[in-house]
Each structure stands twice: as structure tokens, then as C-alpha cells.
Amino acid sequence: MSEKKKPTVLDGFKAFLMRGNVVDLAVAVVIGAAFTNIVNSVVKGIINPVVGAFGTQSLDSYSSCLSQECKGTDGIRILWGSVLGATLSFLITAAVVYFLMVLPMSKYLARQDARQKAKEGAQEVIEVSELEVLKEIRDALVAQRGTGHNER
Numbered sequence: 037m038s039e040k041k042k043p044t045v046l047d048g049f050k051a052f053l054m055r056g057n058v059v060d061l062a063v064a065v066v067i068g069a070a071f072t073n074i075v076n077s078v079v080k081g082i083i084n085p086v087v088g089a090f091g092t093q094s095l096d097s098y099s100s101c102l103s104q105e106c107k108g109t110d111g112i113r114i115l116w117g118s119v120l121g122a123t124l125s126f127l128i129t130a131a132v133v134y135f136l137m138v139l140p141m142s143k144y145l146a147r148q149d150a151r152q153k154a155k156e157g158a159q160e161v162i163e164v165s166e167l168e169v170l171k172e173i174r175d176a177l178v179a180q181r182g183t184g185h186n187e188r
Contacts, residue, residue: 075129083124095121 052058084094091098098117099106106113 071129071132072125075125075132078128079121079125084121095124 079095087095095117096115098115098120100114100116102112102114103110105111
């Protein structure tokens with residue numbers, strides 16, 4: 037009588053790490069972090085100077101004061117420019133991810149699905165034609181037997 041080795045925590049952790057989803061997620065996080073740097077550079081290098089043509093060079097300097105006077109640390113300052121910059125970064129990131137990753141992947145998956153359906157449809161046609169051929173063979177055999185034999 038042999039005892040099965042009880043899986044250890046290390047074995048479970050190794051199995052968890054070897055799942056495809058974990059590896060895909062790790063790759064996505066690394067690529068996302070690198071891509072965030074690119075988007076932030078675009079916002080700082082292109083968008084901020086364009087905005088600077090109408091005002092200051094940095095969106096972070098746009099703010100409003102809720103109190104009578106905002107000097108230094110006195111007063112209540114709303115930094116809506118930094119929110120606008122973060123929103124633009126998010127929108128650029130979302131647009132690039134959608135147009136460069138999501139849209140092509142969905143088109144690819146739609147093509148794969150259409151190919152699979154076409155393949156299944158062709159398989160059904162083959163099965164139907166095989167059934168028709170078998171019926172024709174059966175009818176020919178019945179006809180060859182003649183009327184003198186019992187039919188089933």
C-alpha cells in the first residue's frame with residue numbers, strides 16, 4: 037500500500053505561477069508600466085506645450101483658489117490642471133490600448149470564429165452528403181434484390 041505524497045505549499049505556489057493567466061497578467065503589468073512612461077512623456081512633451089501656447093507650460097500650474105488669497109501654503113487651492121493632465125493621460129492610454137490592442141484582437145477573434153463556423157458548416161455538409169450517399173446505396177441494394185426478397 038503506497039501513500040500519495042501530500043502536495044506542499046511550495047508545490048501549490050509553483051502550480052499557481054505556471055498557470056497561463058498569471059504569466060499573461062505579469063507581462064501586461066510590465067508592458068503597462070512601460071507604456072505609462074511613454075504616455076506621460078507625450079503629455080509633458082507635446083500636450084503641455086500646446087496648452088502652453090494659450091497659457092502656462094504646465095497643466096499642473098492651472099488652479100483655482102477657494103479662499104480670499106492663496107500665497108504659498110495659505111489658502112485653499114484646487115489643482116484642477118493636474119486633474120486635467122491625468123485625465124488626458126488616461127484618455128490617451130485608453131485610446132492607444134483600444135486601437136492598438138483591443139480592436140485588432142477582437143477582429144482577429146471574429147475571423148477565427150468565422151473560420152471555425154465555416155469549418156463546422158463544411159463538416160455538416162459532408163455529414164449530410166454522406167448520409168445521402170448511404171441512402172442511395174441502400175436504395176440501389178433494395179432495387180437489386182428485386183421484388184422476390186423481403187425488405188426490412
